[in-house]
Amino acid sequence: MIPRVDSHDFAAQAGAALRRPALQRSLAGLRAAMPGLRAAALAELPDYPQLRARARDIRDAAIGSLGAQLLAFESQVTAAGGSVHWARDAEEACRIVGGICAEAGARHVIKSKSMVTEEIALNDSLQRQGLRVTETDLGEYIIQLRGERPSHILAPALHLGLAEVAATFEHHHRRARAGPLRDAQDMLAEARSELRSVFLGADVGITGANFLVAETGSAVIVTNEGNADLAMTLPATHIVVTGIEKVVPTLDDLGVLLRLLARSAIGEQLSAYTTLVQGPRQDGDASGPRAFHVVLVDNGRSALLGTPQQPLLRCIRCSACLNHCPVYTTVGGHAYGSVYSGPIGAALAPALAGTAAPAGLPGASTLCGRCEEVCPVAIPIPDILRHWRTQARSARIGSAWERRGLRVWRQLAAHPWMYGWTLALLARLLRLLSVPTGPRRRLRGLGPLGRGWFAWRDLPAPDGETFQERWRRRRLRERGE
């Protein structure tokens, strides 16, 4: 599979992100808080390594029998009075959801946060159909008002500071306020009062699903705000739009994954709300939707089955890999130019149908391996990124300079004597070009070369001998020569 590429340039967008103070403040907060919170939450689980291995096996078993699991799920939903729809791609998924809304005579649709609906651009499609669509997750609501994309899987408005949120509300809300929005509590109250009437007036509620349980036909929806519970119970019709890979065989399996999800995501034992729904309102129920639909979206997922990228389907969208990635936590999500950002986004974007991988995206990683280390389902993201890089090289995607550089590197790496001489020469040259600063010499620039690097940092000059020279001297000493 060869990644398709669009014109979005990761390097250029990353450069712009480095110059946004509000984004940099938010990312500094993320770096400071999230790794510690996750580590503390996982420290409460003495059996974490075993649990992680079990979670990986559960996801692999579900994906290995995907067809059977989904059919079992469908039969349970149907038995409970709901309907399951199968969508091959984004266009078909949007058409199905649009059809359900039309049949329900809907004019106003509310949504809770769902990355799959972002992936298929559902809002645009429904709005073209003349429907009013309102996001009800606070972060999604804010970025909808601003016409932006999410910049984080769980915190879609992470890129914004409080001042930007206040300005957005003051610009978009018609309700006259007694005074300016001073703090987060003011803004929360403002959003809540705006959204209350929206919940009560909606005809259709659309949610995603964190998991689907095959044995019970349950869609499992995990949130911290409770907005999804209102979106799925108040309107007459509830539509779940989710990826086919979200299925797990049993409730026991779900328990294992839930123990890891919130701990990996936000450093909590559980999210505030974990709701299992499995059909429309039954006789005697006090509330709930009259109609219940699940739209299962493929959109490139089944093409991963049986390929080295299949482990991507294990992902439970916890965002731990984003929160620990030195690249994501420096440039934020918008630089990636794809719906899914961070390491999982860089690995997933080239695989999704209808999503051209932005140029340079598989290169948006230091391959340090932290993403794989913190992933609760052990997805080998660095290996998958290496695979996409190889594919991109074979398809001659990327700059000519990069390809020439790699050709030179290949020659050097294939001839150890040439490698040793070149390194020794380079080390001496860099030392010559460096300037003394404190205890050691540092390079401050190389003319037109390495402008991106030297715009933000310098480089310690190589000191003394190269490793190979030292090794050779040691061997000679050992032999008494």
Ligand code: SF4
């Ligand atoms: S790849 Fe792993 S760490 Fe990243 S979002 Fe998915 S499950 Fe979480």
